[in-house]
Amino acid sequence: ETIILKIDPLGEIDIKIPVEIIKKGGLVAFPTETVYGLGASVFNAHAVSNIYKVKGRASDNPLIVHVSDFNSVSDIAILPEKFEKVVKKLTPGPITFVLKKKEGIPDVVTAGLNTVGVRIPAHPVARKLCELAGPIAAPSANLSGKPSPTNASAVIEDLNGKIDCIIDSGDTPFGLESTIIDLSGCTPVVLRPGPITIEELREIFGEIDIPDFVKNANHVENPKAPGMKYKHYAPEKPLYMFYRHEREKILKLVEKENGVIICPEEHRKLYPKERVIILGKLENPYSIAQNLFKVLRLFDKTGFQVGFIEAFEESGILFSVMNRLKKAAKLWR
Ligand code: TXA
Ligand code: MG
Known part of the structure; x- marks a missing residue:
């Protein structure tokens, strides 16, 4: 039985129930300013592996770790000094940074990579959940191959009965998944365009790399973002x-x-x-x-x-x- 919990993001945010569920190793779908995420505690490998099961997600496609504030990034990953200022400026917000991961992050979160995607969401419900339940590993809260959910009814459609709790905070403001930028090398590399645009990234970072699979979205030879090689949502009808x-x-x-x-x-x-x-x-x-x-x-x-x-x-x-x-x-x- 899935608990469906309405939380007004502009009102008092009472998030005790989902926090307890996450802490006990359960799965909670929660709103962010991009799309809804399906979260589990980062440090509970078993809970994280349930995310893959429930979504039908390939095990080599890593998850994003969500934290509540800038200072918590260093619990998860190594942020090079030269990027500290820009990351501070861009967060919280609809952007994910790929960084060298710290020890202690279970392999199942990063699909065995030595990097990890870290995001500080701006949505008040997501922030409060991360603040009280700790770092949360979360992909988008859809079945693999379906469009990312931008409201609770889309999550219900895909996951009702399969997870412990769905928070309903209405439509998400951006409706597109976060921009992903890889800061683990010398030059920043855009892995997924999103709400923070290429133009904005250029202005903020100066030089950035935009690989072919981002430019032409269609065919991918050797994807740097593991997710890029999987079949994406295509409707049933042509x-x-x-x-x-x-x-x-x-x-x-x-x-x-x-x-x-x-x-x-x-x-x-x-x-x-x-x-x-x-x-x-x-x-x-x-x-x-x-x-x-x-x-x-x-x-x-x-x-x-x-x-x-x-x-x-x-x-x-x-x-x-x-x-x-x-x-x-x-x-x-
Ligand atoms: O807006 C979003 O990013 C939403 C909300 C819930 O935060 N999440 C989301 O997660 O879209 P997901 O799992 O649907 O997409 C995450 C993408 C995948 O394509 C994955 O391959 C990539 O991020 N990714 C995660 N960790 C990575 C890493 N260490 N290196 C490269 N790509 C990574
Ligand atoms: Mg997704």
């Missing part, structure tokens, strides 16, 4: 990404094949109104990131047979959105 110069062709297909167009509010009028799902507003591109995974889950539940999603210009947060889209949709040509 989903195509298209550029707007293909619109005429797509319009014909959409009627013929009982399809649906997924597009931003600004382009709603370009399509038949009963065949549109709105993703957010271009005017506020963060709204598109926030809705993406929710809409992908929704699409599978509609009666439409095929989806056509508009491609975005690859800059700022929309670069990160396109990174996820390229994995979820086939390019229409």
Whole structure:
């Protein structure tokens, strides 16, 4: 039986029950400002191994360790002095740092690597949970191969009955998983684009490496982030990404094949109104990131047979959105 606990992130945060569950070796799904995480105590190898079991996650795909504040990073990992200032500046927030790990972190957390991903979430519920229950190992709280959950109902859909507790704090603000940057070598390497954009990282770090698998999201030879080699969410039904110069062709297909167009509010009028799902507003591109995974889950539940999603210009947060889209949709040509 899974306890479902509503916690208002803006109210008094009473988190006793989930804290006890984590301390006793249980699994708790909790909100962060990116997506919901599925957490266990870092130092309880058995609990951590249950995360892999419950998600159906490959055992060579490491988890992120969540801590409550900057000072706790050094309990888990070695932060090179030259990066201290920037890390302080970027935290708490939607970014994960890959660092050399300290001894005592069970191998199951890092899938045997000598590095560890560390994140200081800004979400008040996540912070309080980390503060009171200690460092928490957590991947996104979805079944492997499904989109990351951005609200409690998505977590319930995937994990109800399989874990001890689900905290319901409503929709997550960013809706996209954290940016991952590897600081274990000389030059910072972006392993996953996210809410902290490439442009922002360049400004903050100066020189950064952006490997091909981040630039072209699609095919990966020798991935540095172990997660990159696994099949990512693709809906049950066919989903195509298209550029707007293909619109005429797509319009014909959409009627013929009982399809649906997924597009931003600004382009709603370009399509038949009963065949549109709105993703957010271009005017506020963060709204598109926030809705993406929710809409992908929704699409599978509609009666439409095929989806056509508009491609975005690859800059700022929309670069990160396109990174996820390229994995979820086939390019229409
Ligand atoms: O926003 C997020 O990052 C969410 C919330 C819950 O914090 N978590 C999340 O976790 O998205 P997950 O497990 O779905 O994605 C973590 C990614 C995986 O692709 C994994 O391979 C990579 O981080 N990763 C973890 N540790 C790593 C390491 N030591 N070196 C390279 N990549 C690592
Ligand atoms: Mg995930």
